[in-house]
Amino acid sequence: MTLLQADDVAVFDASGRALVHPVSLRLDAGAPLVVLGETGSGKSLLAQALMGTLPPELWARGRVRIAEAEHDAAQPQGFRRLWGRAVAVLPQEPWLSLDPLMRARAQVAEAHALVRGLAPVAARRAAAADLAALGLGDEAGRRYPHELSGGMAQRVAFAAARAGGARIVVADEPTKGLDAARRDEVARLLTRALETGGGLLAITHDLALAQLLGGRLIVMREGAVVESGPLAEIFAAPQADYTQKLLDADPARWPRRARRAAGPSVVEGRRLTVSRGGRALVEGLDLTLRAGEIVGVSGPSGCGKSSLGDALLGLHAPACGAVRRIEGVARTAFQKLYQDPVSAFPRRRALGATLADVARRFGRRRAEVEALLARLDLAPALLARRPEQVSGGELQRLALLRVMLAEPRFLFADEPTSRLDPITQRGVIDLIATLAEEGCSVLLVSHDAALLDRTADWRMALGGHGTAEAAGRAAPAVALGAAG
Amino acid sequence: MSGALAASGAAPPRRRAGGFAVGAALVLVTLGFGVLAPLVVAGDPFTQSLTKALGGPDAAAPFGYDHLGRSLFHRLAHALRLSPAIAAAAVATAGAAGLLLGGLAAARGGWVDRALTLVADALLALPGLLLVLIVLAIMPGTALGFWAGLSLVLWVEFFRLTRATSRAVLASPAVEASRLLGFGPLYVLRRHLWPEIAPVMLTAAAFGAATAIMAIAALGFVSVGMRAPTPELGLMMVELLPYWREAPFALLTPVIATFTLLLGLILMAGDRAR
Structure with a gap:
């Protein structure tokens, strides 16, 4: 059974530039659909267009069929009544989306009462049953979000998102910043949505999560579909060069470094x-x-x-x-590279100015900095920007460049x-x-x-x-x- | 896609221009009046002419006369130099002290931090106006008293803001990275601390100036601030209050001037604070 069908959905920005080129896809009950792509590939925008949650400066085109009703992607207000009832969204970092002042069970019960329209007592009972099904007992249900572990908070958020009876679950980067054990837990949680005939749309750049979920796969790059088909087949024999590159980037497939x-x-x-x-x-x-x-x-x-x-x-x-x-x-030969490169640079200063300070400190010439930029494959135009205006990968390479100036x-x-x-x-x-x-x-x-x-x-x-x-x-x- | 585009798209458009420009214009107009008015129409704020008491505007006094026949135009101009000058001096002193002590508390931590925070909290527990009154009673000269008293009240805000901002910045990986690269405290101050503190300080300065002007006017209004015959906004209001029926415009001039000045300052501060 088809839960969601999209025909030629495209996303444009205010100037009319296409951010996502027309995509058609189908989400079936019981089979996950994984959208894989790197940051900036348009995968989250596609999902937002399918749910009518695009930011106001962007607009979409195309037709989306959800729950036997046709919707026009250009009119996002038409999607509103589907939220919670037909489509549930699992937030990126669930522990941040829970109400810190409400006990776990009450948050789920609230969704049952307000979205599904149950009476208070029935809503509480339904919430308890939902949590129990996810392995959270009465005691956990009475805790506040800060008393829950990350995994438990994720399960509570999942229960709350699905309480409205939505059959389609959309998960956008559900494993961002999680370690392997937690990632497996999230994959198991997401697969639960499928057991009762629901549909799952997972957006991720996590190859391991994609593999755990299985089902159908869409690989996106720069707003266009690169390849689509059954996940297992694509992982075994990718057709597109980009897919091959993406799969090769999985650490499990890297060659060992020569000792x-x-x-x-x-x-x-x-x-x-x-x-x-x-x-x-x-x-x-x-x-x-x-x-x-x-x-x-x-x-x-x-x-x-x-x-x-x-x-x-x-x-x-x-x-x-x-x-x-x-x-x-020198003590400056002992250097550090940070997890979040944005926080490792002066926030309000252009990156070029910061690097120039460091180059001057170590008596490096401008030409040496430019040579390093070329070596790290960084565009000199980046130097005019501030830390939050460049991508994480570029900024981490700039941080590496800064470290290299100090001859570590x-x-x-x-x-x-x-x-x-x-x-x-x-x-x-x-x-x-x-x-x-x-x-x-x-x-x-x-x-x-x-x-x-x-x-x-x-x-x-x-x-x-x-x-x-x-x-x-x-x-x-x-x-x-x-x-x- | 993701984060990058979605976030930049969702960010509210920068609307600093609006409120800040309007506020700055209001402040400039009132201060400009205070400085330029005596040059445009020559006159003296103290000369009495009882025959003209509560009289309407004429060429020598474009805003008319008060109950003692003094030119309101020139009294207002004088008042609009006096209060802002005291406020500016107090804010400058308080800002410098707050920045220095706040930075010291954040950088040193330990007992220095605890002692300074204790003093600041203790001062915060006293009503500001009461503190100014006490200092006024001790200090010779009212203007000097206001400057000292207001500085003593206002520095706490600068101290707390500087301390809170500096603590966060000094603990950040960015400062750690700079230190690992061998940069000294001066670099950290110029490149890390100051860019973060400066915008906060400007907001606090505008609020502080508004607080100071309001305090001077409030104490003048209850006749415990500036002494007659000094033209001061609050004092002018209370002097003209008994004649509101005969000369409503005379009473309104200091009220409108005070309101415009405070509105301008608060618009400047509020817009920055966003």
Whole structure:
């Protein structure tokens, strides 16, 4: 059964430029439809056009058939009565969309009462049943959003979104910023919508999530459909070059980085104990980071990955133990790459001006900066913009450029690609690997095990209880003390 | 697509031009009147001419005469120089002190921060007008007293804003990155702190000036501020109040001038605050 059918839906901006070229698609009951594409590919705009939720400056054209009724995409107000009743939207970061002052069950009951029109008692009962079906008992239902874990909040938001009886669930980047375990949980949650004959439209750049969901796939790029068909077939044998490139960008498909002989030790931690807020995160850790070596660090959030790196950089005083840095090297040779590059640049200053300051600080000439720009594949026009005006991938490369001006001997890369889409991620990681080949020692934090496996010379998993254990294809250069 | 385009599209259009321009124009007109009026029509705000008491406008006094036969035009011009001058001096002093102490509290933290915050909070617990009155009683000279008292009231706002903004900026990865690259405190101040603080400061300055002018007028109105015969907005209002039936326009002149000046300042501040 077809739940949603779209014919030639296109999106334009105020000047009449097409942001999404005409797309036709069909969403069937019981089969997910995954729209895959990188940032800026128009995949979210397409979904917004299908739901009539485009921002007012944009307009759409085409026909959308939902729940046996024809709608004109050019008239978004006609979609309004479908929201919640026929189409449910799972928000990007559900824990932010819950009402912080309302208990979990009440939020779901509210949707039952107001959208579906149930009486208060019946709505409460229905909400409890919904939550129970998602594995949230009475006790969890009485909690406030801040008392719920991220996964539980996501389930509550899911229940609230579906309470109106909508058969179509639209999920826009549901796994943004989640680690692998949480991602699997979200995939299971989304598949639940299908069990009762519902439809699922998932918009993502996450290849692993797409694979977990299965069904049909549409690959988009620059507002146009590159390829569409059954997901399993496309993943097995992509027809378009772009799809191939996108799939190759999945860390699981990367070639392993060739191992090279590590150079002399650059930074050492001896019986290092790092704590935050009085709680020991890493205890009694011995490690040696050598020139030309990439060391991968993984672990659940809050386990002390960032604190460990900061301690090695001297930004955070270790509670106990010592950090030794190579002698005769300027402190500015120890650099850091941030997870959110926007926050790592002065907010109101043009990027070019900031880079010029750094170049002057290190006595670099303009020509050297321009050569680096070319090497990192960055357009010089970007320099006139402010940090929030360039894409995340470009900004992270600019951050890398800034670090390179300081001729780093040690780089602490703190989840540098967790907010980037796969192709951009691969580009940034390749650049970091090049930096290592030039003799820089890299400590790379990531929650993507495949990425670390392909990139790092050896890996270290922080357990979150002050423990650390080493893993990897090569034996670690030093034994890791795992006290605590 | 996503975020980038959707977000920039959804952002409200910049509407700074509107309110800010109107506010600035109102302030300029009132201040301009205060400075230029005596040059256009020569006269003295203190000369009495009882035969002309509450008389209508003529060539020597375009706004007519008050109850003692003094030119309202020239009294108003004098008042519109006095209050803004005191307010500007107080805001400048308070702003400098607030910036310095707020920056110090944010950068040093620890007991310096706690002590300064305690003083600021303690001052905040006192009604502002009462504090100005106390200082007025201590200081010789009313204008000097107003300047000192208002500075003492106004610096708290600048201190709190600077401290809050600086703390957030100093803890940001951007400042950490600059420090790792070997930049010193001066660079952090110029490139990180000041661009974030400056717009907030301008808003606070406009609000502070409005508060100061209002305080001077309010204390003048209850006859505990400026002393007669000094022309001051609040004092002029209370002097002319008994004659409102005979000379409504005479009473309205200081009221309209005060209103225009305050509206202008608040429009400037409000628009920046968005």
